[in-house]
Amino acid sequence: MSLVEPDPGYWAQVADEAVARHGTDPSGTIPILQEIQDRLRWLPEAALRRVAETTDATLADLYGLATFYSQFRLRPVGRNIVSVCHGTACHVKGSELIEDSLRRHLGLSDGADTDRDGNFTIERVACLGCCTLAPVVRIEGVTYGQLKPDTAPRALEDFLRRPRLRAPAGTPAAAADATELRIAIDSCCAAGGADAVHAALVQAQRRLGAAVSVRTVSCTGLCHQIPFVEALEPNGGRRIYAHVSPGEAEAIVLRHDRPSSILSRALRGVRLCLDRVAGPDDPPPWKRFERDPQEPSICRFVGPQLRIATEGCGSGDPASIDDYERSGGFEALRKASRMEPDEIIEAVERSGLRGRGGAGFPTGRKWRTVRQAPGDRKYLIVNGDEGDPGAFMDRMLLESFPFRVLEGAAIAALAIGAEEGVLYVRAEYPHAVERAFQAIRAMEERGLLGEDCAGSGRAFRLRLVRGAGAFVCGEETALIAALEGRRGTPTLRPPYPAERGLWGRPTCVNNVETYSLVPWILNHGPDAFAAIGTEHSKGTKVFALAGSVRRGGLIEVPMGTTIRQIVEEIGGGVPEGRRFKAVQIGGPSGGCVPASLADTPVDYEELQKVGAIMGSGGMVVLDDTNCMVDVARFFLRFTQRESCGQCTSCRIGTLRMLEVLDRLCTGTAKPADLDTLEQLAAHVAAGSLCGLGTTAPNPVVTSLRHFREEYEAHLRGECPARRCTELIRYHVDRTCVGCTLCAQACPTGAIQPAPHQRHVVLDDLCVRCDACRTVCPEQAVVRLSPRRGS
Amino acid sequence: MRVTVDGTEVQVRPEATILEACGMAGVEIPTLCHHPGLEPRPSCFVCVVRVAGRRRLAPACATPVEEGMVVDASSQEVRQARRAALELLLSDHAGDCVAPCQTVCPAGVRIPEALRMIALGDFAAAFRVFHEATGLVRVVGRLCHQPCEQGCRRSQHDGGLGIRALERFAASGEVDHDRAAEPRHPPVAVVGSGATGLSAAHHLERLGHPVTLCESSERLGGRLWSRVPDDLPAEELEADLRGLQRRVRARLGCIVRGLEGLRALLRDHAAVLVACGSDARAEFAELAKTEHGLWADRETCATSEPGVFAAGSAVAPVEQVIRRIAAGRRAAESIHHALTGHNSREHPFSVHVGRMDPVSLSQYAAVAGSSPRSPRADDATATLTPDEARTEALRCLRCSCATQEQCRLRRLAIEYGAQPSRFAGQRRRPEIDDTHPELVFEPGKCISCGICVRLVQNDRAGVGLTQLGRGFDLRIGPPIGFSLAEALGETARRCAEACPTSALSLRVWPKGVERP
């Protein structure tokens, strides 16, 4: 197999071009490597040598970077990259089984990642930001969701076969009295097939010359209903179609075409989808989602939601600066441009706004520190690195409300006196990058960013930097290291970035969501904001609700809303037949809140009391089929892989903890292991430099606290949730009707077809792929634990 | 600025770190990743202290002082955190402080050091290393049942080192070693001059005690003579005995009778060691006994009579000569400790690689050269030629850490009682890079402190060393495709001197190309 013809001359040329674009100083180094990789798909040595020759970076620096950031590859890859998501939501929905199935299909042995023909390279990624469609796989920008182990390989075939559906350029102007068909096609909706539906709608409208307009809108948060089309009729009427397929597009267009009475017969095929909201029906083996989607919305998904950061969801075109401005956008910025910096800071202080990036530091106080720090040069950073592997709030905000985020950042810049800023966006979010980039351009063109920011007479230049794949770079000092062209290794605080940050200057780092709340505060007054929420946690919080709920999606709730309200009222509870067990909040730094404590309100301090943290907003609901030990192991594996590796206890201690959890999950642990685990947890928390290490034990500590009996069961070789593959075996019980479906689904022949007879699982051959249990119409395939005995 | 460390208040400059403040307060803080003159980059976390009012432990080397700061640098909590950090480092450490051969050698011969001397052609020095451990190099070279050769790592690859043959070789040349040490300590009498007694006398004398060796018969050697001439030529034994006689006072035909006899010796000796073999039980019947012999404390070798010690077959039958020699050594060290309070025993602490995976093993073997085990090493009577000996010695895989004594990791592990196996788990692979003319790089022993990286970076001497990968897989090394020499440039020696472990060490073995 030869994937690439070596061509050092060309590689060096690509390097030269990248250097020419990004410059020779250290801040350009990572962008240079990114550009080379974008073009060549890997980083050949010849290219790196050339970069070392022509820039300030040494080869040592370059290899240090190339091996730190997971995006970079030092080996050529197959034609198509298959990114298998192993984020939280995907994990709890069985992503390991999906990967196993794909690897089996491609004939990959352990260690290999590219198939023999060089068609596909399998890559593990942590969260593609489409958690509500879990488990998710992305093949070169096409996202496949809700996969099942037995049918997952069909996604590969589909990818090779499929023509790319694209919406024809230019949306036809609609007559004022025509119905508007709105569809969100942000990342996860696109992944859910919304972009194909969008294309089909546009085509149908063209072909039929129908008097309807088709518009893309911001994410609605209704991720559980995508693809999701909303029809706004001229008379104010509204219809909602959920789970629309491209084939139904024509019927929808026909229905809303003006002479509707004439065509009403044509509507027979249209299914009104509202009745489908309650539960998925006739699920296809997977859902396919096209590139560049936008999403369904959050808006009207009932329950105790309140929208500030996501205000206006499902209406305006997220890419249109005009739409934003029409809905009141930039008023706050214009106001701020006429205010004294201290006035702005005071307002933010009074609003009680605290950082939404995790720690909840008072935003106003941070701004004041930066403002008062000595020095004439200050920087602002928008932290959009969003690494929590079960969260996608920031992605959605950047895709659906980019102008609001940027407006907030510009206001902050005026307040703290920063003339330069950086928007740092995670590499795994190509659409958010694109959208934010365009938004910055659009604002520059209107004078809202640039030399004279919104007529304030002060400059604020904002540039966008893509992350290169490292969770730890969400940590502010690591982020700064990355911006300075170094490995994303955190540094000891103090000094805090507010005193000494980017290039040693005072730097204000805030989260995307934090900034997005600022315009509302200026528009409605700090007191209005402070009136929402609890005593110490003000305003609203956006959560990515995923896992075992009927209605997953992006939600925004006032602080103080209880977890139970979120899970039951907004999320519609766990699916039938399951028992709500816990909610994982705060991702790898957070913990589990057990169902018994579900009345805990969303509040920084209250969550901390029960061992969880607010975190950035990932909320994964777990039911009785989720194993708490396995979930703890999942997070530990994540932090362990993402550790920068500098601190002893984070580098080695997290692995030792993971090894104990591995032993538990494979039934080889000894009772003393639980003590070791607790000792290690204490050492790692106390002896690490940055938040990644100090919080890494949290998922273990909280689940040990609330679910100790599950750990003890594992010591006996039993997995109560029947998840840990080494502790279970598959068994066909007496209710088997002999339909042979399981035997057909089994990839290894562990079940032999025996028509009309009770089937049998041969344990030695069984790879625990779960395919048989999923296909069995009689629920006759069960998992038994412990594996040995009885 | 005023800072209080463990109750002592000190005045420090405002930019000082806690480490500096502790230094002024006379409180020693352990460090590994700290290097004077380099910006602190805290990573090892063995320097942690508790700062009053802070939630987490703080790395002293990098935390700036604050006015009125109160630091606790020695509490149980702090010491435990340091120990845990050390134990975690040791759990991912692929090195042997002490080589497996030496670990199994009952007499504790510093085998790799002796082999290194032979490899360097300094045969007299090699002899001294062998001699120091037993005093009976020729006897051991003939009679040892060579457990070290089974323990030798190379035995898993292509045959263990011919260690005993090399010991014989070392004794075959001109040696001048048997000079008496300066007598500094109280005199000791040894009763019995078999392997145990001879070895005890040798070690006591070496440690500075004038020794009286009481032998009831007319010649020294006791049971060793039973192996003459079949396994041991008389001249060899005599040569060893002659050497020893130059250093100790031998009283031949001296019969020590019962407790009375022992007490008589104690009048002009501070201690008496009973090493007269299985006769002791009957001879000194007044002392406490077991069914095998005299009772003696396992640790201190003391008997029930104050001032009287016992070792070897006097306590319980010991078959192998080398174990009798080892027993004599232990007894000598115990007596030395009892009389002077000074511990001369080498600390047994060692990290162990254990069985090495074949890939690493071949890498080490490649560095050591591919010559097979000399067939003549198996002939118990043959004496190797100097060339054969050097070739054989060069096969040594250099398992022991050459810089064991300087290694800060090991020193702290001993100080804090860290157990390398407490957090055992997946571990890095042992590796060796022997390409550099002056240094040897063993990434398995690297603790990723980054000192070398920072030193090279500051000097901008070579292409630079770098951190590769992240998390547990973080490694220090040259950029991919570059040699260590290119990476380190002029800074090489300073790196080796600054490295807190033996990961980067100055070459002490001859380099492959210089091999004969």
Ligand SMILES: Cc1cc2nc3c(=O)[nH]c(=O)nc-3n(C[C@H](O)[C@H](O)[C@H](O)COP(=O)(O)O)c2cc1C
């Ligand atoms: C391991 C780690 C990862 C983090 N990831 C993010 C992130 O993805 N996004 C973010 O805004 N903050 C993240 N943070 C928090 C930032 O360090 C910083 O506190 C935050 O950006 C400040 O913004 P805020 O005050 O608006 O919350 C992370 C912190 C740690 C320790």
Ligand code: SF4
């Ligand atoms: S705690 Fe972990 S991620 Fe943070 S600096 Fe230390 S090793 Fe790096």
Ligand code: SF4
């Ligand atoms: S799928 Fe279920 S019912 Fe059908 S044969 Fe298998 S176990 Fe029996």
Ligand code: SF4
């Ligand atoms: S480097 Fe130190 S701790 Fe490691 S094996 Fe050598 S002496 Fe022992």
Ligand code: SF4
């Ligand atoms: S190779 Fe050398 S150091 Fe290692 S065990 Fe053998 S003789 Fe000892």
Ligand code: SF4
């Ligand atoms: S090799 Fe370098 S990083 Fe490793 S322990 Fe030695 S000085 Fe530290």
Ligand code: FES
């Ligand atoms: S998309 Fe898989 S967990 Fe987020």
Ligand code: FES
């Ligand atoms: S519906 Fe797709 S992100 Fe919300």
Ligand code: FES
């Ligand atoms: S962290 Fe202070 S010496 Fe290593």
